[in-house]
Amino acid sequence: MTQEVMEPVQRLSQDLRLAAITLSEQEVRYLVDYYYIMQEDRKRAANQMRALGETEPTEEPHSVISWVAANSGVLERNVKSVLERYAKSKVPGEWAMTIPGIGPIIASGLLAHVNIEMCPTVGKLWSFAGQNPEAVWEKGQKRPWNARLKLVCFHIGECLIRAKSAKDGEFYGDLFDERKAYEWARNIGGELVDQAVAKLVKFNIGTDTDAHKWYKGRVTAEAAAVFLAESGDSQRKPKLVAAGEGLPMAVS
Missing domain, CATH: 1.20.1280 (Monooxygenase)
Incomplete structure (x- = not known):
């Protein structure tokens, strides 16, 4: 240049x-x-x-x-x-950046979007940030959460995952691994079938994508368990069956 x-x-x-x-x-x-x-x-x-x-x-x-x-x-x-x-x-921004994975962009985003007067409790802040699974955006109504703050929260999650192997990053890394294991156990146990079917109907997920195969039920519980056990190998993919012969599973 x-x-x-x-x-x-x-x-x-x-x-x-x-x-x-x-x-x-x-x-x-x-x-x-x-x-x-x-x-x-x-x-x-x-x-x-x-x-x-x-x-x-x-x-x-x-x-x-x-x-x-x-x-x-x-x-x-x-x-x-x-x-x-x-x-x-x-002060809150300086504190936020002491957390492994949280940098100046996320810290500034939190400072700019979080108004403690509007969200005096953890529950209200959680909802305002779009993290309340029970919140419903009714047609014709104002969105009940802050979309830009929700995006910042998404970046927080992504950054904490990337930082989980860093020094002092084990706390959030362990939480992530624990939750991931819990969700996959529910998946393999068939507890998330309704969620998978509903998401496939609601969202336009490409039929040639791996995600569509999971949602469509082209992976059996047994194949999913093997896949998870070998997930360290990024080249491996689960064994597929015909649509409906497997178990519809919610993936992220």
Whole structure:
């Protein structure tokens, strides 16, 4: 990347870092959303460059695609730096980042979305974050949860899973493994058949996907147990049977 391209990006970054601690909650919400958008843009650009290299190995990636990928990475790191400074300026944000797997983006997202006056109890916060399984969004009614906070919670779960093998990350890792074992035991025991059938009806799940095969009942309880026992081998797949001969199972 040329110096002419880099300098405006660097100046913008410096200005934002200086003002980070004065950001409003609305501005932080925007930056958190924008960070995840940039992250996906960078991945798409990188995938495009990789695809070009595979189809035309003798050709250089187009300079515009290279520029997009490079700039996306720079801006992504700059926004992360800004949000880190913001999160560290707040006691709850600084505490959140002590939890293995929780970084400045998630910490800032929690700070910006969680209003303790609106959610004075754990139960209300749980519902507001879209984690109440009994909440129903009636037609014509306002959504009963905060969709952006629900997305932040999704990222929390993903990050805690990735961090479970890190130092001090065993607590959440053990919880995840324990819950996963519990849910799969229910699956193999046939307790989640209704959920699997309902999800297959409600959602447009591609018939050529592995998920569809599980929901459709193309895996027996015995094959599922073998698959779980060998799950360390990412290349293995469960033995399939005809639709309906197995046990419909809910997968995530």
